[in-house]
Amino acid sequence: MLCACSGEQFKFEEVPLSPESLATRDFSVSGLSSRTGCDWDSRFEDSQVDDVESTLKEALSLNYEEARALLGRLEYQRGNLDAALQVFQGIDIRGLTPRMIKSIIHRTRQRKGRPKGDNMQMGIMSMHSVSLLLEAILLKAKSLEELGRVKEAARECKIILDTVESALPNGMPEGITEDCKLQEMLHKALELLPELWKQAGFLDEAIAAYRRALTKPWNLDLQRLASVQKELASLLLYGGVEVNLPPQLQIWGPNTPKSSTEEAILLLFILMKKMAFGEIRWDPEVVDHLAFALSVSGQFKFLSDHIEEALPGVYNRAERWYLLVLCYSASGQNEVALNLLKKVSGRSEAKHEPHLPALLLGAKLCSQNLGHAHDGIDFARRAIDFANNHNKHFMGQAHHFLGLCYGNAARFSLSDAERVFLQSDSLKYLNTAALLEEKDPEVIFSLSLENSFQRNLNAALQNARIYLDMVGGSSGRGWKLLALIISQEQRFKDAETIVDISLDEVGGRDQLELLRLKAVLQIAQEQPNKAIETFRILLALIQAQKERHSKNSDPETMAEADIKIEIEAWQDLAEIYTKFGSWPDAEICLDKAKSIGIFSPRSWHATGILFEAQSLYKEALVAFSISLSIHPDHVPSMVSTATILRKLGRQCLPIARSYLMNALRLEPTNHEAWLNLGFVSKMEGSLQQAADFFQAAHEIKQSAPVQDFLSL
Numbered sequence: 001m002l003c004a005c006s007g008e009q010f011k012f013e014e015v016p017l018s019p020e021s022l023a024t025r026d027f028s029v030s031g032l033s034s035r036t037g038c039d040w041d042s043r044f045e046d047s048q049v050d051d052v053e054s055t056l057k058e059a060l061s062l063n064y065e066e067a068r069a070l071l072g073r074l075e076y077q078r079g080n081l082d083a084a085l086q087v088f089q090g091i092d093i094r095g096l097t098p099r100m101i102k103s104i105i106h107r108t109r110q111r112k113g114r115p116k117g118d119n120m121q122m123g124i125m126s127m128h129s130v131s132l133l134l135e136a137i138l139l140k141a142k143s144l145e146e147l148g149r150v151k152e153a154a155r156e157c158k159i160i161l162d163t164v165e166s167a168l169p170n171g172m173p174e175g176i177t178e179d180c181k182l183q184e185m186l187h188k189a190l191e192l193l194p195e196l197w198k199q200a201g202f203l204d205e206a207i208a209a210y211r212r213a214l215t216k217p218w219n220l221d222l223q224r225l226a227s228v229q230k231e232l233a234s235l236l237l238y239g240g241v242e243v244n245l246p247p248q249l250q251i252w253g254p255n256t257p258k259s260s261t262e263e264a265i266l267l268l269f270i271l272m273k274k275m276a277f278g279e280i281r282w283d284p285e286v287v288d289h290l291a292f293a294l295s296v297s298g299q300f301k302f303l304s305d306h307i308e309e310a311l312p313g314v315y316n317r318a319e320r321w322y323l324l325v326l327c328y329s330a331s332g333q334n335e336v337a338l339n340l341l342k343k344v345s346g347r348s349e350a351k352h353e354p355h356l357p358a359l360l361l362g363a364k365l366c367s368q369n370l371g372h373a374h375d376g377i378d379f380a381r382r383a384i385d386f387a388n389n390h391n392k393h394f395m396g397q398a399h400h401f402l403g404l405c406y407g408n409a410a411r412f413s414l415s416d417a418e419r420v421f422l423q424s425d426s427l428k429y430l431n432t433a434a435l436l437e438e439k440d441p442e443v444i445f446s447l448s449l450e451n452s453f454q455r456n457l458n459a460a461l462q463n464a465r466i467y468l469d470m471v472g473g474s475s476g477r478g479w480k481l482l483a484l485i486i487s488q489e490q491r492f493k494d495a496e497t498i499v500d501i502s503l504d505e506v507g508g509r510d511q512l513e514l515l516r517l518k519a520v521l522q523i524a525q526e527q528p529n530k531a532i533e534t535f536r537i538l539l540a541l542i543q544a545q546k547e548r549h550s551k552n553s554d555p556e557t558m559a560e561a562d563i564k565i566e567i568e569a570w571q572d573l574a575e576i577y578t579k580f581g582s583w584p585d586a587e588i589c590l591d592k593a594k595s596i597g598i599f600s601p602r603s604w605h606a607t608g609i610l611f612e613a614q615s616l617y618k619e620a621l622v623a624f625s626i627s628l629s630i631h632p633d634h635v636p637s638m639v640s641t642a643t644i645l646r647k648l649g650r651q652c653l654p655i656a657r658s659y660l661m662n663a664l665r666l667e668p669t670n671h672e673a674w675l676n677l678g679f680v681s682k683m684e685g686s687l688q689q690a691a692d693f694f695q696a697a698h699e700i701k702q703s704a705p706v707q708d709f710l711s712l
Contacts, residue, residue: 065091066129069136081143088140091133097163100130104167104182127182131249134160134185138192138540145196154196154205160189162214172215175537188263190218190226198235207235207243207260215249225281229267230289236264237293265293272306282314291323300331308541318344318355325361338372341365345382356391359383363401370412376405396436400443403430407450414665419661441470445478449712455669455703460485476510477712480517484712485706487521496521512538512565513711518599519572520706528576535573542566567597572607578613601631608640617644638663639673646680653680671701 002141068091075084090152103125138159144153164186172183190213198205210232213220213299220228242260250256257263268290274280289312294303304327307320315323321344328337341362344355359379366376380402403426410422430447437443448463464482471478479502483495499518503511519534524622542562570593577586590610593603608623621644627637642659645652657680663673 008560014346038416045701054668065096065136066132069132072136073139074140076143081146085140085143088136088143091136093133093137093159096125096133097159099125099165100133100163103127103130104164108168109175119514131181131185134163134182134189138185138189141189141192141604145199150196150200151202154193154200154202157193157196158209159188160185160693161193161209165212165216169252172219172556174219186218187224189226191446192219194231194235203235203241204243207232207239207241210235211245211249215430222274222280226271226274226283227433229271230283230286233264233267233271233293234289236260236267237289261293261297265290265297268293284314288331295330298330300327303327318358322355322358322361325358329361329365334369338362338375339363341379342375343378344406354382356383356386356388356394359386360394360397360401363398363405367404367408369400370408372461373405373408373412379410380405396433396440396443399429400433400440400446403427403450404446407453411453411668419668423450423454427454439470441467441475444470445475445481448481448485449709452488452705452709455488457485457703473502473505476506476514479506480510480514481709481712483514483517483521484707484709487524487706488703490702492521492524495706496525497705508567508600509561509565512541514561515541516565516569516572517707519569523576524706528580530643531576532573535569538569539566542569549552563596567593567600567603569595571600571602571606575609578606578610581613583610583614599630601627601634601637604630605634605640608644612640612644617648620644633666635663635667635670635673638666639676642673642676642680646683650683656680669700669704671697671704674700 026290037441048214070086072084072087072091075081104127106124107127107130118356137156141153141157144150144156164182164498172186174242191210194206194209194213197203197209210228210542213228214225214232233588237260239260241648244259245256245263257266268286271280271283271286272290275282275286286308290306291303294300294306304324307315307323307327310320321340325337325340325344328334328340341358344358345362360383362379363376363383366372366379380398383398384395384402388396406422406429407426410419410426411654424451427447427450430443430450433440433443434447444463444467448460450459451457451463464478464485468475468478468482473479481500483498483502486495486498496518499514499521503518506514515534515538519531519538522528522531522534522570542565545562570589573590574586575581586606587610590603590607593606595598604623604627608620609625611617611620611623621641624637624641624644626639627634632635638659639666642656642663645656645659657677660677660680663670664677667673674693678690681687681693
């Protein structure tokens with residue numbers, strides 16, 4: 001009965017026994033055991049018996065390995081995993097692999113016109129026998145998996161892929177399913193292998209297995225192929241391993257994905273295209289993965305494009321606009337984002353329920369832009385009204401943004417009475433937010449900052465300390481705020497000590513900003529040499545950072561904030577050299593700043609100060625005019641222009657006063673504007689008014705920080 005189709009004979013006494021003598025059971029050509037009848041499990045279906053029977057009828061007799069493959073399948077189907085595993089282990093797969101490869105090669109070559117009797121030529125194994133043995137390997141892998149021996153299961157499953165790939169190095173040919181289940185077994189192995197490697201904790205092997213399934217045409221249907229692509233993309237994104245493409249897969253030259261994230265994005269783009277054309281079912285998880293991948297890589301513009309391409313019904317109008325706003329805001333296009341938010345909350349949406357996240361986001365974006373303060377107040381008030389009835393846990397955030405917007409509105413108020421009213425409301429709503437969100441450090445930071453603006457130094461200092469305690473001293477802007485508050489009390493040495501302490505707590509851009517603040521504090525203490533040395537260290541760090549950045553990516557994509565710090569450092573150096581009469585050095589620093597960013601109003605203002613120091617008043621006025629043409633509300637340029645006009649004679653005093661009044665409208669706490677206004681009034685003969693202006697300038701300067709709080 002155990003006579004081999006290929007002519008090879010096996011003796012019964014050489015067959016190792018498994019539990020219940022499985023290998024020696026007497027199976028007839030009907031496929032039923034002599035022990036069938038009442039003790040077979042009810043789960044064994046008639047279709048499975050028919051499958052065994054058809055196999056036996058084709059082969060007429062079984063060799064040793066085929067018998068074990070069938071017996072192992074039956075035991076696996078009955079749930080006897082240990083028995084099935086012992087049966088499968090009796091199959092000499094290594095010895096049979098060359099014959100299986102030879103059979104696959106022979107049977108898939110010139111399939112058309114092959115005579116039917118060719119199945120028995122040259123002792124070549126039949127394709128049904130090959131499929132039966134591959135199925136045995138697959139079931140052995142599944143048995144090992146269910147028994148917890150996942151690593152061994154993965155190695156067994158890999159044998160199937162190695163065998164088929166050795167026979168078919170160019171992929172699976174069409175029509176292979178005519179005679180056997182070879183393709184079905186391969187497809188199951190392609191899907192199972194990476195899952196086994198993941199369970200075993202070998203993520204690099206899992207990634208290699210996924211790539212193996214995708215790099216050759218294995219005739220996977222579109223939906224199964226998409227599933228493999230999605231699983232690989234998710235593993236590349238969230239697996240925490242970096243597995244570069246092997247050289248044989250780097251077929252795009254310079255455009256080859258350089259990281260796991262880039263490879264995942266490429267796969268997700270392919271899936272999005274298939275979904276857009278209706279080739280596969282819409283899968284919201286693909287959009288979620290793509291959103292994450294593009295977010296962490298900073299490609300928000302591409303993400304917005306794909307959200308716009310989403311099919312109707314995937315998102316409602318408010319959700320789609322909200323996601324687009326997040327994309328545009330993250331890419332720095334806040335004006336576009338605000339326009340979309342106004343549509344979400346406009347009259348056309350009045351019949352719909354307000355979208356609270358959109359209202360909160362609108363209030364937040366407006367709080368970051370002084371020019372949109374009143375729009376932010378509207379967003380925040382509507383959010384409070386809606387949250388009060390539906391989502392009270394958002395009340396704290398809504399009050400937080402409302403307080404920030406009131407504070408911004410106060411800084412742009414034309415009336416002193418209105419400014420006092422707005423400042424009072426700002427503190428009221430921020431204190432309410434602090435009560436509602438007592439564990440939110442951002443609320444405490446905003447409260448400290450607003451108190452600093454309003455010169456409530458004790459409250460500002462207390463809140464700044466609370467904020468640093470809440471974040472564990474890891475916030476660069478928290479240390480910077482604390483140092484600036486102390487500088488308002490003219491305690492420059494103490495502020496510098498705080499900066500020195502903070503430099504050990506933070507890194508990156510925070511460290512660069514704190515170094516610049518340290519240099520400014522040294523200037524305030526009239527220590528120019530120390531300040532110049534600090535700036536030298538700062539510029540050296542910036543240069544080292546630029547070199548590291550250029551090695552990893554395009555040097556032109558350096559962070560805008562880092563470029564801003566570098567420009568400001570050169571501008572500060574120019575002002576130091578100008579103040580101490582080193583004009584050639586000042587010119588060099590200004591040229592360097594302009595080479596980085598020629599449209600910086602402060603660079604042209606510093607150029608005007610340099611001309612003024614050399615008594616070149618006309619040239620200075622031109623430089624100040626250029627600065628104001630770049631930024632019409634640049635307050636230092638307004639004050640400096642008024643200073644030059646005042647020096648040119650009494651006939652220019654009305655124009656000078658106009659510049660100064662405009663500067664104070666934009667920045668009421670600018671002590672230099674008040675000082676120059678006093679000089680103008682004195683020249684006009686209004687001595688009492690001049691005295692009041694001088695008094696205001698003195699009092700404001702006594703509580704002025706060394707840097708503007710708006711830089712925070």
